[in-house]
Amino acid sequence: MSHVIQGERVTMPVRIRDAAVASAMFAVPATSAQAVIDYSGLRVATPIPAGRRRAICSLAFIRYADGDLGPYHEFAVAFLVQGEERMGAFIHWLPVNQEFTLDAGRTIWGFPKELADIPMDLTGRIKRCAVRLGGRTALELAVKPGLPTPSGAGAPKVDAYSCLDGITRRTPWTMSPSGVRLRPGGARLTLGDHPVAGELRGLGLHRARALSSSTVAHLTMEFADAEEAGR
Numbered sequence: 063m064s065h066v067i068q069g070e071r072v073t074m075p076v077r078i079r080d081a082a083v084a085s086a087m088f089a090v091p092a093t094s095a096q097a098v099i100d101y102s103g104l105r106v107a108t109p110i111p112a113g114r115r116r117a118i119c120s121l122a123f124i125r126y127a128d129g130d131l132g133p134y135h136e137f138a139v140a141f142l143v144q145g146e147e148r149m150g151a152f153i154h155w156l157p158v159n160q161e162f163t164l165d166a167g168r169t170i171w172g173f174p175k176e177l178a179d180i181p182m183d184l185t186g187r188i189k190r191c192a193v194r195l196g197g198r199t200a201l202e203l204a205v206k207p208g209l210p211t212p213s214g215a216g217a218p219k220v221d222a223y224s225c226l227d228g229i230t231r232r233t234p235w236t237m238s239p240s241g242v243r244l245r246p247g248g249a250r251l252t253l254g255d256h257p258v259a260g261e262l263r264g265l266g267l268h269r270a271r272a273l274s275s276s277t278v279a280h281l282t283m284e285f286a287d288a289e290e291a292g293r
Contacts, residue, residue, distance in 0.1 A: 072166055089119075095265060102225035106143055135181075135191075153224050187206075196256075203249065243276060
């Protein structure tokens with residue numbers, strides 16, 4: 063299977079041969095998170111112990127150095143959801159800084175990509191990223207280093223869900239990380255004046271402490287074709 067994007071043929075699965083990631087997970091009110099993703103028809107997962115009704119919101123920034131879609135920067139806002147067979151990640155917002163991956167992401171997988179300025183520094187001790195759209199800052203995220211984890215740690219297979227133009231899709235996603243560091247807390251989020259920042263404030267992220275944060279020095283991934291969820 064292949065797709066033609068901007069006159070170039072993209073053969074499935076799409077392979078990412080080298081990427082670096084920094085991310086943080088936050089516990090947010092499940093009712094607020096569900097209101098944000100209701101348009102998808104999916105339900106947020108609530109893995110926090112019973113009685114607290116907390117969902118998981120993940121913020122991540124990724125530098126793609128070598129892959130089938132070329133080099134680019136990306137920021138993701140995702141929620142843990144109850145998938146068809148197992149819990150998955152619903153990608154709610156996915157700004158990128160290159161047009162080819164924007165077109166490919168929206169066309170092939172229905173990912174909610176939009177063009178943004180995404181400066182990031184993944185070389186320093188503290189990993190930093192900002193997202194700016196139309197001259198307005200949406201957010202800035204800084205992630206502190208954690209402790210190294212054994213090679214092969216993490217979740218190698220994930221179902222990534224997306225919803226674009228009223229269609230909810232599921233994309234099988236496999237990954238192989240190395241150079242992983244984890245820690246409790248360790249993230250500082252600053253929200254700006256863009257409307258997306260207002261949505262994140264509605265989840266309480268402007269005052270929440272991260273449950274955990276992580277960095278991945280080297281990540282390889284494969285994305286299969288998407289299929290309509292529920293089929």
